[in-house]
Amino acid sequence: MTSVVCPYCFDRSAAARLPFRCQMSATGVRGGKPCTAELDDTWAEFMGPSVPPALKMRGPVFTAPRGLAGRLVSGGGTRADCPHCGVSTPVRVCLRCHSDFPSDYTDQDTRIIALLGPKASGKSTYVSVLINELRNRVGRAYGASITAMGGETQRRDREMAEDLYDRLRLPEATRPAALGFNDPLLYRLSLPLRRRLRGDGSRHTALVFFDAAGEDLGSAEAMDRYTHYLAAADGIILLVDPLQMRAVRDQLPVDADLPLPTVETPPQQIAADLAAQLRAHGRGTTRGRVTTPVAVAVTKTDSLFSLVGPHSPLRRNADHAGGAVDDEDRLAVHEEMRGLLDGWDSGALFRQLDRDFAQLSLFGLSALGSPPPAHAPADAPKSGPQPLRVEDPLLWLLGLGGLLPRSGTGGGAGRRTEAAAGGAEGLRHGSGGEA
């Protein structure tokens, strides 16, 4: 049974139970009149006072009679006949908040990947580059494809790509929730079916990315909606900006022509708040560790090249050989990042993460591959984004969720390495190490 999570209120529901919305089209079925718009209280209440009254008048919402919901029509998709006007509609809405879903959203299971990080840590740049990499280099390696779902995401997807790749403009600061909520970005990820499942069909997953403004982490109302998103997440990517860490700023060569960002909420506080929120939503074990997998990704690694060796795994992308996620490669990055963090804060951030999260791995990535030009800080580097390892956190999370094959795991050596490293790298569940 397909399980769908609303990308607006994050309510989870079986696809077959979702109500429909009449499109109020006139086709003269049964000689009846077309439906007229009526006040959708549920949706209006969810959206809040910012929506003008006229927009709160929508096509009637109805539940298809039992047995008729999910009637497959030729050409794919499900429809139901409106009980008022008799005209059939394909539009599905959320049971809880009555938001309309994009047309193909309810055909596949939903995976929510939450993105979190302080202001200016690079979230928007990261999403834009990640999508582009999934479309091209990474998509090729895994036989995967990704498409924007729904008109709103399609429009923003086009805009993001044009700004960054054609005009070489970096994203503007994301607008905070106080100015109206940003809708999440909805993508359909199609992966080839694993061989043992036969055939050469695809498996589709709806990916939901919610790119909030960094300052929303500090606002209670914004956090309230944000928390539902985090609680519904199948995996969380927590971005850490090394340029906002005191020790890194002190270590960087003084002649570096680097415009430094202002120091925002420290990563340790974000991690602690995140753990508290997730525990409050029942995502913690009895011993207090949160079970949602968390990828902690240090961004802007291009600015750290003077601090790492010439053969550091941070300087190159994973090769994704054989279309599998390489766990040894991930562990090499994890250890490298852990060593760097140790030097920066004596391991305080890692120790805290390790105490709070049962499934945790460290990553290092650069969306741009080099710093923005010093004379034009709002621009991408001249050569365009040359990303490093942007895909790793997402691929790890998809691998944990069984959506991608993994290599380099399961062998004794791999597990011992993890145990030696403190066992925090993501396969700890079931190891009894929940002390």
Ligand SMILES: Nc1nc2c(ncn2[C@@H]2O[C@H](COP(=O)(O)OP(=O)(O)OP(=O)(O)O)[C@@H](O)[C@H]2O)c(=O)[nH]1
């Ligand atoms: N060196 C380097 N700088 C980067 C990279 N990605 C982003 N930046 C810098 O970080 C700034 C902020 O990036 P954004 O993507 O807007 O950050 P954000 O987290 O979305 O910020 P808010 O929306 O304000 O919360 C950019 O303007 C760049 O100057 C990178 O890969 N390398």
Ligand SMILES: [Mg+2]
């Ligand atoms: Mg942003």
Ligand SMILES: [Zn+2]
């Ligand atoms: Zn909803």
Ligand SMILES: [Zn+2]
């Ligand atoms: Zn109708």
